[in-house]
Amino acid sequence: MTTEPTYFIHDLTEEEENDLNYDYEFNKERDWNWGDSSHKPPFDTDYSEMDVDEDDEVLRMVIGKKGCYLCRITEGNNIASIIHDKERKKFVIWGEHHKMKRVKNELQCRIKIVKEELEMR
Numbered sequence: 001m002t003t004e005p006t007y008f009i010h011d012l013t014e015e016e017e018n019d020l021n022y023d024y025e026f027n028k029e030r031d032w033n034w035g036d037s038s039h040k041p042p043f044d045t046d047y048s049e050m051d052v053d054e055d056d057e058v059l060r061m062v063i064g065k066k067g068c069y070l071c072r073i074t075e076g077n078n079i080a081s082i083i084h085d086k087e088r089k090k091f092v093i094w095g096e097h098h099k100m101k102r103v104k105n106e107l108q109c110r111i112k113i114v115k116e117e118l119e120m121r
Contacts, residue, residue, distance in 0.1 A: 030078070030080075030096075032078065034074065034075060039080075039081075041081060041092075042094070043080040043081065043094040045079075046094070046100065047093070047094055048097075048104070049085075049090045049093065050090060050091040050093065050107060052090060052091050054111060058111065058115060061114040061118075062107075062114050070082045070084070073103060077095065077099050077103050079094065080094035081093070081095075082103070082107070091104075
């Protein structure tokens with residue numbers, strides 16, 4: 001009688017998948033110098049885009065004066081950069097792959113907050 005190993009096949013949560021795929025040596029937290037004049041794309045990290053088809057007033061408030069809200073999200077998540085590509089109507093995100101979903105969620109929340117503020121006017 002031979003015993004075959006039993007495999008459990010199920011959908012992994014995002015946290016379980018990140019744990020399995022996380023290479024601690026490769027994915028060490030990086031120190032970004034956002035104020036450095038040479039801190040410009042492309043960066044040596046992962047890249048993602050998020051569609052953002054909103055009117056100019058919403059976008060101005062989402063981005064903030066001098067990009068303050070994009071800077072907060074960027075620095076709060078310790079990623080390389082978030083840039084708004086106005087012509088393609090996208091946010092361009094440079095950072096580690098395991099942070100992309102959270103960054104996009106924060107951008108979507110910021111859009112929702114701005115829309116709610118504008119509705120209350």
